[in-house]
Structure formats: structure tokens, C-alpha cells
Amino acid sequence: MIYEETASYLTLPTFVGAIAMYLLVVTLHHTLDAPQPPTSIPWQGYGKGWIAGVRNFFALSKGKEWLETGYEKYSKKGNIFVLPATLGMQAEVVVPRSQMRWLLDQPDSVISTSEAHFDILQGDYSFVEPIILRDPYHEHVIHKNLVRNLNAVISQTAEEVPASVEAIYGTDTENYQNFDVMESFFRMIPRLINRMMIGPVLCREQKYLDSVYSFTKDVIRTQMFMLFFPKVFHPVLGRLLGMFSTYHYWVSSRFTLPLIKKRLEDIKKKDAGDPDYATWKEPSDFVTWSYRTAQAEGRFDEMRPVRIAERILPINFAAIHTTSLTCFETITRILSAEPSVLESLREEAHRIYHEEGGWTKQGLSRMHRMDSTIRESQRVSPIALTFVQRKIIAKDGITTPEGVHLKYGTLLTCPWWPLAFDEELHEEGATEFDAFRYSRAKEEYDAMTPEEKEKANALKLRQSGIVTTSDCHLPFGHGRHACPGRFFVSHELKMIFAHLLLNYDFKHLAAKPEKMWIVRFQVPLPVNIEFKRRKTTWQPVV
Numbered sequence: 429m430i431y432e433e434t435a436s437y438l439t440l441p442t443f444v445g446a447i448a449m450y451l452l453v454v455t456l457h458h459t460l461d462a463p464q465p466p467t468s469i470p471w472q473g474y475g476k477g478w479i480a481g482v483r484n485f486f487a488l489s490k491g492k493e494w495l496e497t498g499y500e501k502y503s504k505k506g507n508i509f510v511l512p513a514t515l516g517m518q519a520e521v522v523v524p525r526s527q528m529r530w531l532l533d534q535p536d537s538v539i540s541t542s543e544a545h546f547d548i549l550q551g552d553y554s555f556v557e558p559i560i561l562r563d564p565y566h567e568h569v570i571h572k573n574l575v576r577n578l579n580a581v582i583s584q585t586a587e588e589v590p591a592s593v594e595a596i597y598g599t600d601t602e603n604y605q606n607f608d609v610m611e612s613f614f615r616m617i618p619r620l621i622n623r624m625m626i627g628p629v630l631c632r633e634q635k636y637l638d639s640v641y642s643f644t645k646d647v648i649r650t651q652m653f654m655l656f657f658p659k660v661f662h663p664v665l666g667r668l669l670g671m672f673s674t675y676h677y678w679v680s681s682r683f684t685l686p687l688i689k690k691r692l693e694d695i696k697k698k699d700a701g702d703p704d705y706a707t708w709k710e711p712s713d714f715v716t717w718s719y720r721t722a723q724a725e726g727r728f729d730e731m732r733p734v735r736i737a738e739r740i741l742p743i744n745f746a747a748i749h750t751t752s753l754t755c756f757e758t759i760t761r762i763l764s765a766e767p768s769v770l771e772s773l774r775e776e777a778h779r780i781y782h783e784e785g786g787w788t789k790q791g792l793s794r795m796h797r798m799d800s801t802i803r804e805s806q807r808v809s810p811i812a813l814t815f816v817q818r819k820i821i822a823k824d825g826i827t828t829p830e831g832v833h834l835k836y837g838t839l840l841t842c843p844w845w846p847l848a849f850d851e852e853l854h855e856e857g858a859t860e861f862d863a864f865r866y867s868r869a870k871e872e873y874d875a876m877t878p879e880e881k882e883k884a885n886a887l888k889l890r891q892s893g894i895v896t897t898s899d900c901h902l903p904f905g906h907g908r909h910a911c912p913g914r915f916f917v918s919h920e921l922k923m924i925f926a927h928l929l930l931n932y933d934f935k936h937l938a939a940k941p942e943k944m945w946i947v948r949f950q951v952p953l954p955v956n957i958e959f960k961r962r963k964t965t966w967q968p969v970v
């Protein structure tokens with residue numbers, strides 16, 4: 429009897445009603461809970477009231493349209509506007525290009541990058557311990573060490589690229605194979621980034637690589653799931669979801685901890701003048717950089733092996749998906765462009781490799797066509813609508829140059845998607861992919877006489893490379909918190925593509941890959957490419 433009564437409530441309408449009620453509660457909770465931008469400034473979406481808030485919350489596919497309209501109506505006139513909260517994402521105040529300098533000049537104690545990242549990435553739960561994102565010392569280590577150790581990093585990466593590519597793309601010279609492009613890079617990139625992080629032994633250990641890759645997926649899962657639940661559930665849900673990343677950290681640490689402990693022992697013996705270590709040279713990788721930086725700065729907590737092992741994972745998180753997506757965009761753009769683009773890139777890679785006798789920093793910096801192709805692929809395929817997220821952490825808030833007061837906790841951001849395609853900011857054809865957009869002028873410059881070079885604007889040319897960020901080129905962010913990994917990525921990607929294009933044949937891609945927008949992110953749909961190992965490395969036709 430009781431069973432029958434219960435069953436009578438479990439009808440489709442009651443189930444749908446319960447879900448609708450739950451979502452309504454979640455929406456209202458998010459709306460009331462998050463710091464709200466002022467209603468005195470323009471809001472995109474359905475408006476500012478309660479009902480509009482509910483409609484905005486469910487408008488999963490509207491973000492792009494709202495941003496484009498806001499950009500045209502307000503950003504171009506130098507005004508801020510609000511991109512409303514969708515799902516559990518916080519409303520963002522979109523800062524126009526004309527106010528970007530003001531935004532980036534604010535001290536970290538007023539407008540914070542790390543606090544914005546902490547909130548967005550659920551720093552309380554996703555990275556094993558909250559301190560990892562609360563005090564992102566690993567970012568400081570990368571900022572401080574990567575560029576100054578670039579020569580060593582490039583030669584290690586050059587050593588690792590051929591085997592990393594072959595491990596995925598194989599050596600079959602007879603038959604074309606068919607592969608999911610994104611998957612191929614998700615398998616290749618962890619090895620290359622971990623060569624820089626922890627050296628040649630572990631970067632080839634598949635179980636270790638699986639654990640770090642799984643960790644990055646755990647973080648994304650936690651971040652996504654939490655959007656659907658009000659903050660009151662976060663402590664329980666976050667801890668449950670965080671167990672996955674803690675587990676994968678634990679698996680990775682079984683590989684990393686012994687190596688880190690041994691490295692620190694070696695360094696200490698070397699420092700103590702142990703004669704056995706007279707010729708020992710400390711490897712230049714993230715482990716050594718972390719220890720040495722912490723030692724120089726008296727950060728004893730950061731010299732502990734466990735802490736160094738924990739910090740390896742957020743760097744993997746920052747690197748794996750971003751680099752794989754960029755590789756995906758670049759190769760699919762090359763293969764769907766005119767075949768002459770592929771041939772031209774091959775010619776450049778072959779020429780420079782032979783002129784330099786291998787991959788050097790100097791040679792890679794002369795690969796203008798490849799540099800341009802990667803930069804242009806990033807421009808025409810923004811991963812997200814907005815970049816440069818910052819959170820106001822000054823307790824009293826802050827007043828913008830146009831006199832609007834924004835309170836503590838407000839999220840600020842910059843409009844990347846519309847900037848990327850603005851015809852007024854880029855040379856003609858801004859909506860089209862033009863592989864050599866940034867390299868034509870550089871090649872012309874290289875061919876000039878010294879007198880002609882003196883008259884040319886070399887600075888402008890140098891400012892159009894992959895690593896150069898600006899207020900209208902944001903794939904690596906902008907300002908002092910712009911991605912420090914880009915100095916590694918730019919060389920890594922050139923070596924990967926040079927190796928792929930010189931050693932493999934590819935079938936032309938008939939159509940450009942399809943994309944889908946999920947809230948504020950652009951996600952490519954799966955694409956397969958057909959390729960075959962060449963019997964001999966590509967040679968120019970004489």
C-alpha cells in the first residue's frame with residue numbers, strides 16, 4: 429500500500445517539476461550569492477531583474493551573441509558592460525580595450541589574477557590542497573626560470589620530439605592511418621611538458637603520464653560539476669570530487685617523489701662540496717628550479733619534496749589542454765588550407781633545420797611562416813569568449829576610469845572573441861584564416877639590404893610573433909600575468925609541426941572542423957586525419 433502511494437508520486441510531470449524547482453533554487457541562490465556588478469552599467473542578456481536572472485542562467489548558447497553585441501555597443505565606445513551569469517558562472521564585467529592598461533596596471537593586492545583562478549578552478553577542492561592555488565608558487569617558479577633556461581629546455585625538447593611524435597603517429601610507410609587529431613595531441617603533449625618538468629626518465633613512463641593527464645581531467649570535471657550546485661553543497665560535493673584528483677596526485681607522486689628526493693640529496697651533496705659530485709651538473713628542470721628558487725627566497729615550505737611533487741600537477745593542468753587545443757587548431761588549419769601552405773611550411777622547416785644543423789633557439793626564431801601559422805590559428809579559433817580574468821580583492825572595491833564603482837569580489841575580464849575578428853584592428857580579411865598573415869613582412873625584411881632594414885619598422889615586425897601579447901591579441905592573456913609557458917610552447921610547437929610535416933604525408937581535409945560553444949568556451953568536435961609515414965624525409969624538388 430505504501431509502495432503504491434509512493435509510486436503514484438513518481439510520475440513524469442512530478443519528476444520534471446522537481447528538476448525545474450531545483451534549477452530555480454540553484455539559479456536564485458547563485459544570483460543572490462555571487463557579488464553583483466552595479467545595475468547602473470549596461471547588462472547584456474535578458475536584463476537585470478530576478479526573472480531575467482533565471483533566463484540568463486539557462487541561456488547556454490547565448491554568450492557569444494551577448495558578447496558581440498556588447499562589444500559593438502559599449503566596448504568600442506570605451507565603456508564597460510556586464511556579461512550576465514550563465515549556469516553557475518559568475519557575471520563578468522567586460523573591460524574595453526581602452527581601459528585594459530588601467531586594469532593590468534592595478535597591483536595584485538587590488539585586482540588579483542590568482543584569486544580569480546582560485547574561484548574559477550575551485551581551488552578549495554581541485555588541487556589536493558587549497559594552498560596550491562591560494563599561493564601559486566609554481567607560477568612564480570615558471571615566471572622566474574623558464575626564459576633564463578630556454579636554451580637547455582629547447583635542446584631537451586628537441587631530443588624528445590621525434591620519439592614523442594613517432595610513439596603516436598607510428599612508422600608505417602605503406603598504409604594511411606586514420607586518427608582522432610585531438611586524442612593524438614592529448615597523448616603526445618604530456619610527455620613533452622613533463623620532459624621540462626621532471627626529466628627524461630619519467631616523461632617516458634606511461635603510467636605516470638596517465639596519472640597527470642587524468643588529474644587534469646579531474647580538475648575540469650570538478651569545475652564543471654560544481655557549476656550545477658549552490659555553494660551550500662560545495663564543501664561536500666567538492667571533497668567528493670576532489671578525491672579523484674587526490675588519487676591521481678597520489679599515483680603520480682609514487683613516481684615523482686623518489687626522483688625529487690634523490691635530486692635534492694644530490695643538490696645538497698654538491699653544495700656541501702662532496703668530491704663525488706665534482707662533475708655532477710644539476711638538471712635544468714622544474715624540480716631543480718623549484719628547489720633553487722625556494723632556497724634563494726627562504727621559502728622552506730616550498731623546498732619540501734611533497735610540495736614540489738604537488739606543484740607539478742597545476743603546471744600540467746595549465747599546459748596540457750591549452751597546448752593540445754592549439755596543436756589541434758594549427759594542424760587542422762594547415763590541412764584544410766591551400767596545399768601550397770603545407771609545402772611552404774615544409775620548405776621553411778627543411779631549410780632552417782639544415783642551415784642550423786638541428787633545432788636551435790636562433791633557428792626556431794627564424795621560422796616566420798610556422799610562427800605566423802600558429803599565431804593565426806590561435807587568432808581565428810579563440811578557446812574562450814573572454815580572457816584575462818581578474819577579481820577585485822580590495823575590500824572597498826575600486827572605481828574604474830569611467831567612474832563606476834565595482835565592489836569586492838567582482839570579476840573583470842576582456843573580450844577576446846570580438847577583438848580577434850575586429851576588421852579595424854587586423855589587416856584585411858580578419859574573419860579569414862591567412863596562414864602567412866604575420867610572416868610575409870618578416871620575410872621581406874629578412875631579404876632587405878642593411879640600408880633598407882634601417883628604414884623599416886623592425887620593432888613592429890618583432891611584435892607580431894606567437895609570444896607577443898597585446899590589447900588586441902589575447903590567446904596567452906596580457907600583462908604581467910600573461911602565460912609564462914608561451915616561451916616554451918612557441919618552440920615546442922614549431923619542432924612538433926616541423927617533425928610531423930617533414931616526416932609524414934597527410935591527406936587534405938575537405939572541410940574546416942566544426943565547433944560548438946558551451947557557455948563561454950569553444951569546443952572542437954572530433955576530427956580524424958589520414959596520414960602515413962614518409963619513406964624518406966621531405967626534400968625540396970630541385
Ligand code: HEM
Binds near residue numbers: 902908917
Ligand atoms: C598553447 C598553450 C597555452 C595557452 C594557449 C595558454 C594560455 C594561458 C592563458 C590565457 C593564461 C592566463 C593569462 C592571463 O590571465 O593574463 C595562462 C596562464 C598561465 N600559463 Fe599558460 N597557456 C599555454 C601553455 C602553458 C604552458 C606550457 C605552461 C607551463 C610551462 C603554462 C603556464 C601558465 C602559468 C603558470 C600561468 C599563470 C600565470 C600567472 O597567473 O602569472 N601555460 N596561460
